[in-house]
Amino acid sequence: MGVPPSPRTTAAARLRTAVRLLLTFAWINLTSLLFAILIFAAMAITDVVETPIGRYDLLLIAGLAITAVLWATGYETTREVGVVFAFHLLGLVMELFKVQQGSWSYPDEGWSVVAGVPLYSGFMYAAVGSFICQAWRRFDLRVTDYRPVLMTILAAAAYLNFFTHHWIWDLRWVIAVAFLIEMRRTLVHYTVAERRFRMPLALAFVLIAFFLWIAENVATFLGAWQYPDQEAFWQAVHVGKLGSWALLVTLSFALVATLKQYEGSLYGHRGDKPSVTRIGQRKT
Numbered sequence: 001m002g003v004p005p006s007p008r009t010t011a012a013a014r015l016r017t018a019v020r021l022l023l024t025f026a027w028i029n030l031t032s033l034l035f036a037i038l039i040f041a042a043m044a045i046t047d048v049v050e051t052p053i054g055r056y057d058l059l060l061i062a063g064l065a066i067t068a069v070l071w072a073t074g075y076e077t078t079r080e081v082g083v084v085f086a087f088h089l090l091g092l093v094m095e096l097f098k099v100q101q102g103s104w105s106y107p108d109e110g111w112s113v114v115a116g117v118p119l120y121s122g123f124m125y126a127a128v129g130s131f132i133c134q135a136w137r138r139f140d141l142r143v144t145d146y147r148p149v150l151m152t153i154l155a156a157a158a159y160l161n162f163f164t165h166h167w168i169w170d171l172r173w174v175i176a177v178a179f180l181i182e183m184r185r186t187l188v189h190y191t192v193a194e195r196r197f198r199m200p201l202a203l204a205f206v207l208i209a210f211f212l213w214i215a216e217n218v219a220t221f222l223g224a225w226q227y228p229d230q231e232a233f234w235q236a237v238h239v240g241k242l243g244s245w246a247l248l249v250t251l252s253f254a255l256v257a258t259l260k261q262y263e264g265s266l267y268g269h270r271g272d273k274p275s276v277t278r279i280g281q282r283k284t
Helices: 007-032 034-048 055-072 078-100 120-136 149-165 172-182 201-222 239-261
Strands: 141-142 187-192 193-199
Touching: 007 034, 007 120, 034 055, 034 120, 055 078, 055 120, 055 201, 078 120, 078 149, 078 239, 120 172, 120 201, 120 239, 149 172, 149 239, 172 201, 172 239, 193 201, 201 239
Parallel strands: none
Antiparallel strands: 141 187, 187 193
């Protein structure tokens, strides 16, 4: 009989495995964020470098070029670009409305500015759609107990509430509670280093919203846009924006889920036992 491994050896092996999984998870997220990283790089460069044309015009050209290159190289499929473009338009419509309402503003000028809104701003919403598309493919993502019709209706209601709350009651908390009830059993399954994991879909929305809030702080610091309380000097975006981002992410997710349902890669297996089993194996 062999000598059984000591507890210290077992603990060290588990730690190495955990670190490897964490690093792999982070790397997959980074590769899924390529579109967003390139957009933010363009924002940072145009913030410190004098450009021959207006900053917003250059950012629009950069966004179009990034999209074209990612599509031409196969990094994003034609269908994924279509979903990203749809979210770009939805974001642009909301930008046009919100800027007119004074919710935020764009301090610079450019030829590609319509009603105070630079056309490049839609790419910031497109980056969210791109991330979800990329993450879905790279994590081999699936959902269980997900009802697309009801989720799409709630996502549309959340989007419309960004407009209607200027005239009638703000229903975001009612919609958020409805989401929590609808998603109480919904799980998202994903692969990291040949192992399947899961988490509640509601938690995934909150995590994405948190990192979007971080990105929003960076973007406003770079002067990409500004809120009224940032006009005199920059300060952190109010943490309440987390809820707004979480609700907006639901719309992007619903759009991508519609595509994945069409492609046949939306649902997982209802009886899956996800947490640390290797692909092709099940717990007994």
